[in-house]
Amino acid sequence: MRIVVIGSGNVATHLAQGLFHKGVTIDAIISRKMENAEALGSLVEADAFDNMKKYANWGKEDLVLIAVKDNAIDEVMSSGLLKHSDVVHTSGSYDSKGMRNYCHAYGAFYPFQTFRKTAAVDLSLVPFFLEMSSEKGLRKIEELACLLSNSVHNLNSSERKKLHLSGVFLNNFIYFILDKTKNLCVEHGISQDLLKPLLQQTIKFALDYPENLQTGPAKRGDVETMKGHIEVLSSNPNLAEIYKTLSYLIYNENHDDKIEL
Amino acid sequence: MRIVVIGSGNVATHLAQGLFHKGVTIDAIISRKMENAEALGSLVEADAFDNMKKYANWGKEDLVLIAVKDNAIDEVMSSGLLKHSDVVHTSGSYDSKGMRNYCHAYGAFYPFQTFRKTAAVDLSLVPFFLEMSSEKGLRKIEELACLLSNSVHNLNSSERKKLHLSGVFLNNFIYFILDKTKNLCVEHGISQDLLKPLLQQTIKFALDYPENLQTGPAKRGDVETMKGHIEVLSSNPNLAEIYKTLSYLIYNENHDDKIEL
Numbered sequence: 001m002r003i004v005v006i007g008s009g010n011v012a013t014h015l016a017q018g019l020f021h022k023g024v025t026i027d028a029i030i031s032r033k034m035e036n037a038e039a040l041g042s043l044v045e046a047d048a049f050d051n052m053k054k055y056a057n058w059g060k061e062d063l064v065l066i067a068v069k070d071n072a073i074d075e076v077m078s079s080g081l082l083k084h085s086d087v088v089h090t091s092g093s094y095d096s097k098g099m100r101n102y103c104h105a106y107g108a109f110y111p112f113q114t115f116r117k118t119a120a121v122d123l124s125l126v127p128f129f130l131e132m133s134s135e136k137g138l139r140k141i142e143e144l145a146c147l148l149s150n151s152v153h154n155l156n157s158s159e160r161k162k163l164h165l166s167g168v169f170l171n172n173f174i175y176f177i178l179d180k181t182k183n184l185c186v187e188h189g190i191s192q193d194l195l196k197p198l199l200q201q202t203i204k205f206a207l208d209y210p211e212n213l214q215t216g217p218a219k220r221g222d223v224e225t226m227k228g229h230i231e232v233l234s235s236n237p238n239l240a241e242i243y244k245t246l247s248y249l250i251y252n253e254n255h256d257d258k259i260e261l
Numbered sequence: 262m263r264i265v266v267i268g269s270g271n272v273a274t275h276l277a278q279g280l281f282h283k284g285v286t287i288d289a290i291i292s293r294k295m296e297n298a299e300a301l302g303s304l305v306e307a308d309a310f311d312n313m314k315k316y317a318n319w320g321k322e323d324l325v326l327i328a329v330k331d332n333a334i335d336e337v338m339s340s341g342l343l344k345h346s347d348v349v350h351t352s353g354s355y356d357s358k359g360m361r362n363y364c365h366a367y368g369a370f371y372p373f374q375t376f377r378k379t380a381a382v383d384l385s386l387v388p389f390f391l392e393m394s395s396e397k398g399l400r401k402i403e404e405l406a407c408l409l410s411n412s413v414h415n416l417n418s419s420e421r422k423k424l425h426l427s428g429v430f431l432n433n434f435i436y437f438i439l440d441k442t443k444n445l446c447v448e449h450g451i452s453q454d455l456l457k458p459l460l461q462q463t464i465k466f467a468l469d470y471p472e473n474l475q476t477g478p479a480k481r482g483d484v485e486t487m488k489g490h491i492e493v494l495s496s497n498p499n500l501a502e503i504y505k506t507l508s509y510l511i512y513n514e515n516h517d518d519k520i521e522l
Contacts, residue, residue, distance in 0.1 A: 070483070070486075071483075093478075093486055093489070112455060112458070112459055113458055113459050114459060114462050114466065116466070119462075119465075119466070119470075121462065127455040127458065151455065159449060159450075159451075161489070161493065162445070162449050162493055163446070163451055165445075165490045165493055165494070166442050166445055166446050166451070166456065167459060168490065168504070169438055169445075169500070169504075170439070170456055170459050170460050170463060171460075171463045171476070172475070172476060172478075172480070172507075173438060173503065173504075174435055174438060174439075174460070175463050175467050175474070175475060175476075176507060177430055177438075177507075178431070178435075178463075178464065179473065180430075181431060182467060182468055184423070184426075184427055185424070185427050190420075190424060190427070192468045192469075193468070194373060194388040194412065194414075195427065195431055195468060196464070196468065197387050197388065198373055198374050198375060198428060198431050198432055199432075199435070199468075201374060201382065202431060202432045202439070203435075203439065203457070203460055203461075203464075205377070205436065206435075206436050206440050206443060207439065207453045207456060207457065207460075208453075212440065213377065213436070214433070214436060214437060214440070215432070215433060215436075216429055216432065216433030217429065217433075218433065219433070222331070225331075228354070232423055232426055238510050241506065241510060242430070242506065242507070242510070243429075243430075243434075245502065245503065245506040246433075246434045246437060246438075249437065249502060249503070250437055253499070
């Protein structure tokens with residue numbers, strides 16, 4: 001199979017390399033910055049272009065993979081160059097119908113994972129969520145996804161948006177809390193490595209057990225401990241606000257009265 | 262070494278069993294409910310009592326390990342039975358000085374982990390934080406902790422309280438978010454197993470990389486996506502509130518203006 005990749009960011013880099021290493025021909029990498037296009041192109045033995053117009057073989061590839069920021073997808077589509085192509089985007093929240101008038105078949109090739117260029121990811125464990133406007137196109141992208149991953153699923157745009165929202169909680173919000181908590185520990189001379197066993201077990205309990213295993217001062221209504229914690233956070237307003245919001249939510253779920261922290 | 266364990270809950274169960282399997286003699290398990298004392302006692306070949314007064318050998322043990330709820334520690338200590346004993350509690354937030362007048366030496370034996378009785382935990386990976394009022398006592402509990410774990414550290418009560426606060430973020434709050442997000446996914450027919458690779462990578466990025474890798478709609482100021490997400494959460498006020506609080510915090514850290522969600 002021959003594919004063209006538009007984009008050279010974190011997602012484009014991991015998908016292009018993953019497919020290349022499974023024997024897929026990457027015909028071209030197209031990215032606004034020539035330097036980025038060339039860097040990724042050289043890794044996957046692909047021609048590099050800084051403008052879609054410079055690629056001469058539109059319609060001859062098997063698939064165009066668009067891995068650019070959500071708000072740049074429409075611009076890529078409206079170039080008018082993809083009329084005869086099967087095209088997928090890699091976004092969680094972009095509604096694939098926006099591509100409808102600009103290509104032969106359209107859909108989504110969404111890896112539910114966070115990527116950075118230089119960090120290794122085992123793609124075989126990454127769940128891929130696929131959507132395609134044609135049956136034939138769907139079989140094609142299923143074949144590609146199954147080369148990469150053991151976890152391939154179909155999901156329409158509306159459901160994918162909800163999955164993406166879950167991803168915001170799992171990734172953006174938990175990242176924010178962890179980053180701030182890590183800094184709090186580092187301030188107190190505690191290595192972040194010491195946080196991992198507790199985190200791993202927390203995730204295991206949250207995902208593997210159906211019953212609610214919530215514990216902690218807010219659950220048991222230990223106002224004194226909560227006030228002490230907020231005092232420790234007096235120089236850390238972000239963590240203090242998260243502390244209060246979540247403590248109130250947990251308290252309210254488990255008690256009938258109201259508290260003031 | 263011979264130890265007496267007061268308590269029969271999640272922490273007591275894992276520590277007593279861990280020590281027993283390393284060859285430590287558990288002389289007695291003491292717990293308010295005889296049934297619980299006997300259940301744990303039978304697992305570690307220890308006598309079981311439902312009242313501290315029924316144990317006849319106070320002062321002859323090498324260590325008393327108190328693994329009860331924070332607000333029950335003082336009651337245990339003020340029994341007056343531990344005058345000649347070296348005693349440790351297992352709490353993150355209890356100030357060990359509260360034990361000062363009631364025993365020979367006192368301190369903390371704090372495993373930084375979340376436990377439930379029936380879920381296996383590899384104690385060798387669990388960081389233990391120790392504090393003791395006497396050098397001799399400290400060497401004794403270090404010896405015990407090193408039997409269980411490869412990660413043994415000294416930490417005073419004031420610093421342990423800050424570590425415990427970090428644990429509230431890592432465990433209580435992340436548990437709450439994950440539990441709610443899991444329910445959201447299950448509602449939409451998405452298996453919670455599919456969340457794990459993203460979570461694992463998120464934790465890796467948050468803890469292993471010093472630079473800020475925050476991403477997402479709040480970071481890039483994508484108000485339209487955020488409003489769409491809040492709409493999806495209209496029937497889920499807890500997640501909606503977490504969404505707004507964290508989105509505001511992330512937005513404010515990365516932008517100079519204010520937004521209204």
